[in-house]
Amino acid sequence: xxxxxxTESENGKFKKNAQEVASYxxxxxQQLGTHATAISINATNAESLGNNxxxxxxxxxxxxxxxxxxxxxxxxxxxxxxxxxxKVIILSSSADTKFLAPILTAKLQASYVPNVVSAPTSTAPFxxxxxxxxxxxxxxxxxxxxxKIIGVSNNAFGSHENxxxxxxxxxxxxxxxxxxxxxxxxxxxxxxxxxxADADIVVSGGRGLKGPExxxxxEELADVLGAATAxxxxxxxxxxxxxxxxxxxxxxxxxxxxxxxIGISGAIQHLAGVSASKVKVVINSDPEAPFFKAADYGIVGxxxxxxxxxxxxxxxxxxxxx
Amino acid sequence: MKLLVCISNVPDTTSKIxxxxxxxxxxxxGVQYVINPNDEFGLTRAMWFKEKQGATIHVITxxxxxxxxxxxxxLAIGADEAIRVNAEPTDGFFVAQQIAAVAKAGDYDxxxxxxxxxxxxxxxxxxxxxxxxxxxFVNNCISLEIDGNTATAIRxxxxxxxxxxxxxxxxxxxxxGLVAESDLKxxxxxxxxxxxxxxxxxxxxxxxxxxxxxxxxxxxxxxxQVKLIDADNIDELINLLHxxxxxx
Ligand SMILES: Cc1cc2nc3c(=O)[nH]c(=O)nc-3n(C[C@H](O)[C@H](O)[C@H](O)COP(=O)(O)OP(=O)(O)OC[C@H]3O[C@@H](n4cnc5c(N)ncnc54)[C@H](O)[C@@H]3O)c2cc1C
Ligand SMILES: Nc1ncnc2c1ncn2[C@@H]1O[C@H](COP(=O)(O)O)[C@@H](O)[C@H]1O
Numbered sequence: 388x389x390x391x392x393x394t395e396s397e398n399g400k401f402k403k404n405a406q407e408v409a410s411y412x413x414x415x416x417q418q419l420g421t422h423a424t425a426i427s428i429n430a431t432n433a434e435s436l437g438n439n440x441x442x443x444x445x446x447x448x449x450x451x452x453x454x455x456x457x458x459x460x461x462x463x464x465x466x467x468x469x470x471x472x473x474k475v476i477i478l479s480s481s482a483d484t485k486f487l488a489p490i491l492t493a494k495l496q497a498s499y500v501p502n503v504v505s506a507p508t509s510t511a512p513f514x515x516x517x518x519x520x521x522x523x524x525x526x527x528x529x530x531x532x533x534x535k536i537i538g539v540s541n542n543a544f545g546s547h548e549n550x551x552x553x554x555x556x557x558x559x560x561x562x563x564x565x566x567x568x569x570x571x572x573x574x575x576x577x578x579x580x581x582x583x584a585d586a587d588i589v590v591s592g593g594r595g596l597k598g599p600e601x602x603x604x605x606e607e608l609a610d611v612l613g614a615a616t617a618x619x620x621x622x623x624x625x626x627x628x629x630x631x632x633x634x635x636x637x638x639x640x641x642x643x644x645x646x647x648x649i650g651i652s653g654a655i656q657h658l659a660g661v662s663a664s665k666v667k668v669v670i671n672s673d674p675e676a677p678f679f680k681a682a683d684y685g686i687v688g689x690x691x692x693x694x695x696x697x698x699x700x701x702x703x704x705x706x707x708x709x
Numbered sequence: 710m711k712l713l714v715c716i717s718n719v720p721d722t723t724s725k726i727x728x729x730x731x732x733x734x735x736x737x738x739g740v741q742y743v744i745n746p747n748d749e750f751g752l753t754r755a756m757w758f759k760e761k762q763g764a765t766i767h768v769i770t771x772x773x774x775x776x777x778x779x780x781x782x783x784l785a786i787g788a789d790e791a792i793r794v795n796a797e798p799t800d801g802f803f804v805a806q807q808i809a810a811v812a813k814a815g816d817y818d819x820x821x822x823x824x825x826x827x828x829x830x831x832x833x834x835x836x837x838x839x840x841x842x843x844x845x846f847v848n849n850c851i852s853l854e855i856d857g858n859t860a861t862a863i864r865x866x867x868x869x870x871x872x873x874x875x876x877x878x879x880x881x882x883x884x885x886g887l888v889a890e891s892d893l894k895x896x897x898x899x900x901x902x903x904x905x906x907x908x909x910x911x912x913x914x915x916x917x918x919x920x921x922x923x924x925x926x927x928x929x930x931x932x933x934q935v936k937l938i939d940a941d942n943i944d945e946l947i948n949l950l951h952x953x954x955x956x957x
Binding site for chain 1 (some may be wrong): 720722723725726728746801802805827830832833834836837839840845851864865866867868869871872873874885890918920921922923924925927928929933936940943946947949950951
């Protein structure tokens with residue numbers, strides 16, 4: 388028996404979340420007195436996972452799997468789990484992984500718990516803590532099926548170094564042709580820019596910015612910080628910003644280290660979606676804005692005066708610390 | 710084309726969340742229930758298929774009798790028939806098995822479920838359902854066109870979107886973006902009157918296993934007081950973010 392973790396890669400390199408889920412898998416393996424194995428697909432730096440406690444990597448090299456395909460990837464992971472006799476499978480919370488997770492769950496008749504925020508609180512019965520009610524609460528959830536699948540929330544467990552002797556084995560998955568009946572035909576993705584899903588810092592603008600023409604300063608602030616840009620729901624409804632930037636209960640969740648909210652009032656649906664961010668800064672002209680109650684740091688002021696100053700000061704700060 | 714739209718009955722997004730019975734149960738006191746927002750987008754797209762392509766829409770919910778006002782609302786919006794599986798929805802695998810049993814008998818071409826329910830947040834019902842039925846599956850769906858047996862869908866990915874070609878029968882996980890916000894329908898008087906005449910079939914659950922169980926709930930710890938920084942003192946903010954919070 389071992390713990391299996393699916394470590395995602397992109398263009399051959401592990402994604403940032405791979406280290407986090409590998410670290411989580413190591414922790415679970417320690418609790419169970421076993422070792423952690425990773426399954427990776429077309430990764431070229433598979434051996435690097437030894438830094439995060441992985442003792443064996445099963446790496447699949449297959450041109451048919453160059454582009455993500457939820458069903459085919461789920462089958463590959465299921466076969467790796469079977470080979471390893473894995474009873475616990477660790478997954479990330481990326482959009483791709485959340486797509487394949489339920490398929491894997493059904494194939495393995497497993498217990499699946501997503502949005503898990505910490506190491507298991509018990510292994511008998513197997514119990515984890517996860518967010519529920521769109522981050523407005525937590526639940527302790529027991530997993531009772533023979534195989535247990537845990538989806539780790541972004542940026543909740545963190546990545547930890549645990550240097551481990553590690554081997555890489557090539558693994559061949561047997562994926563039936565008809566698994567590709569849903570085919571990717573076009574991917575439209577920003578490159579070289581942080582995304583809301585994996586950015587350490589997210590800069591977000593609300594209706595207080597008055598119009599799309601004022602987003603220049605939001606983007607500039609994001610650039611200085613290496614941050615992703617986001618927005619409140621009405622901003623995307625009004626077409627000021629693309630839908631993919633809408634964060635909150637009905638948009639994307641944010642779990643960054645730093646979330647900067649500019650001209651956002653802090654409605655309950657917005658707060659639910661961003662509450663997993665560790666540090667929140669609010670810039671709002673209204674001292675009564677509800678967001679101040681949920682923030683760590685706040686500036687009461689006009690965004691059009693505060694943000695340009697913040698950009699200048701941050702540039703100076705970056706120049707000094709560089 | 711025969712459509713099945715899955716409707717999850719959830720607390721209104723403005724609800725404050727509390728727990729009772731020694732934090733083992735969700736406190737439903739004073740909570741208003743609504744159609745899960747992700748399902749509302751799906752239902753709205755289903756209405757488009759009904760109006761433009763002559764589709765028939767059935768809606769399904771797994772829940773007790775108290776969920777009927779929510780499923781009636783879906784009928785008032787324009788679904789043709791409703792099914793309620795008379796069981797407490799204990800977890801996503803259980804719900805998916807119930808819906809799969811109904812879907813097998815119903816011969817549906819397209820099943821629309823939400824990407825995620827806003828209470829359980831499992832994000833698993835549509836994918837498990839698709840796998841149990843051996844249907845194609847597209848999650849986080851923000852566009853869906855159907856022409857005969859072929860379907861073209863766009864799904865949201867981290868940092869962008871992806872276009873997919875697939876075919877019926879199909880399950881999608883719907884979300885915001887699938888329809889314009891302004892197209893969301895509020896039931897009108899006529900719809901509400903008509904809904905009363907429509908069929909709401911109550912079926913008993915098939916035997917299925919729970920694979921997870923919530924044993925205890927907890928509210929997030931209260932946030933400490935915000936530190937206010939003067940708008941003329943941006944240096945202090947940078948200092949705090951660097952030295953105290955250590956995030957820049
Ligand atoms: C079913 C449902 C789901 C929802 N889901 C979401 C969701 O997922 N995400 C989400 O964000 N919302 C969601 N909402 C909407 C939510 O209720 C709020 O309407 C929304 O978050 C408000 O957006 P806002 O803060 O940008 O705008 P507003 O509430 O209009 O706030 C604008 C803020 O800007 C401030 N301001 C104005 N001028 C300036 C200035 N010059 N400088 C600085 N500050 C200024 C104002 O003081 C105000 O606080 C949902 C609503 C419903 C009904
Ligand atoms: N009790 C239920 N009855 C009908 N559909 C449901 C139920 N629970 C979840 N669903 C559907 O599955 C989607 C995802 O739910 P979940 O897996 O709980 O996040 C929801 O948006 C609904 O479309």
